[in-house]
Amino acid sequence: MSKVDHTWLGDYFNKYKGLMFDEQVYGKLLEFHKLCLSVRERGGKLMFAGNGASASISSHGAVDFTKQGRVRAVDFNEPNLITCFSNDFGYENWIAKAVEFYSDPEDVLVLISVSGKSPNAVKxxxxxxxxxxxxxxxxxxGGDNPLRGMAEIDFWVDSRAYNIVECIHMGWLMAVVDMLVGQAEYPVN
Incomplete structure (x- = not known):
């Protein structure tokens, strides 16, 4: 095991600085913000899904986009839904089936997957x-993951470090929520 010290932490957090705060992502954040405004204006909703920690990020995102950003959002993390649809349609198909049953034409699907290869997200x-x-x-x-190639707006973190990628995904999502609110600091009640 390597020595963990101030240098290790400095190197670790520099990875975040280089990946999360890259100005090339600003355009995509603005594009997602504009898409969210459009969804809100036409009465649609954001549908969030992911596996593992990405499912948790999906849940957090759905709540904050709804409550703070005033864009209706749902996530597909109900155990009954997951187990029922997985049992009846196969695990690789359960998210697609949730989209089939819950989507409306004015909706947007937000998928979160570090690998970008999860069969249920790809389907x-x-x-x-x-x-x-x-x-x-x-x-x-990997930058050539299939999910990335199927997205109208693609947020990709060039890292294989799951914790770093997941935290950056959360940061980017919350930045868009704050863009919808119009400020970073506001009452939440």
């Missing part, structure tokens, strides 16, 4: 695209 993106539902993807790992 959900394929289904959404076949129905004309825009896909926003938050991925990491």
């Amino acid at each position: 959900a993106a394929e289904y959404a695209r076949s129905k004309g539902i825009p896909v926003v993807a938050f991925t990491g790992s």
